[in-house]
Amino acid sequence: xxxxxxxxxxxxxxxxxxIATYDEKGKVDVMNAAWGNICDPDKIALFLSDxxxxxxxxxxxxxxxxxxxxxxxxxxxxxxxxxxxxxxEDKFEKSGLTARxxxxxxxxxxxxxxxxxxxxxxxxxxxxxxxCYVGKIVNVAANEEMLDEKGxxxxxxxxxxxxxxxxxxxxxxxxxxxxxxxxxxxxxK
Numbered sequence: 001x002x003x004x005x006x007x008x009x010x011x012x013x014x015x016x017x018x019i020a021t022y023d024e025k026g027k028v029d030v031m032n033a034a035w036g037n038i039c040d041p042d043k044i045a046l047f048l049s050d051x052x053x054x055x056x057x058x059x060x061x062x063x064x065x066x067x068x069x070x071x072x073x074x075x076x077x078x079x080x081x082x083x084x085x086x087x088x089e090d091k092f093e094k095s096g097l098t099a100r101x102x103x104x105x106x107x108x109x110x111x112x113x114x115x116x117x118x119x120x121x122x123x124x125x126x127x128x129x130x131x132c133y134v135g136k137i138v139n140v141a142a143n144e145e146m147l148d149e150k151g152x153x154x155x156x157x158x159x160x161x162x163x164x165x166x167x168x169x170x171x172x173x174x175x176x177x178x179x180x181x182x183x184x185x186x187x188x189k
Contacts, residue, residue: 013162013173016069016077019046020099020108021057023085028092028099028108029053032069032081034163039134044117046133053085058133062121063105066135067113071159071172073097076112078170104139114143114158 014034021029031054035047044066048055058064069077076095083091092099099108104118119135126132148154156174164171177183 009165012164012166013171014165016161016163016170017046018067018069018077018080018110018113019048019054019058020065020067020110021054021063022061022107023053023057024060029057029085030080030092030095030097030108030110031085032077034165036066042137043122044119044135044137046135047130048133050131051086055133058121059124061106063102063107064119064121064133064135065102065105065107065109066117066119067110068115068158068160069170070114071161073112074161074170077161102139109141114146115153115160116141 015036017033017036019031019033019036023029031052033046033048036045039045046066054064076097079095080091083094085091088094098111100111101107102109102118105120107118109116109118117135117137118139118141119137122134122136124131124133142153146153146157148157156176158174160173161170162173163169
């Protein structure tokens, strides 16, 4: 029997997305966002309120990068969700992470995150129910040691983390449990 829990954000896993931008002075800003996902093979949707410094930077530069946080970067990732670039001038420097400029878009790549999507702002969608930024993914890059023998990303090697809305925690992702579009084929008979 199920017990009513009331209204909750009952989706798991939620991504731990590190959105990196440059401000008007060329300074690196990174925010932690769980409300975002792929919305087309070459597009990502980020559901962000417009009060974030990152949003101002996306509007300014029409570009951003999105990286996946890991077990090794959980403290910095959490910090990027706690601290605001609007009030903390040296937010990125305090993290101890390193950035380099993307050669594809006008946004930084954070070296310690093993997977990055380099994105151009495609559109902003604003309705009474949501505020969304859609980015066109122009490139995905990954640390070579995170790839399998076929050159595909091996999630088990990355230590990617997910956000748990139920208990406000982070979980490691990586155990392989079945092949997509194959595991349920027995029910097709």
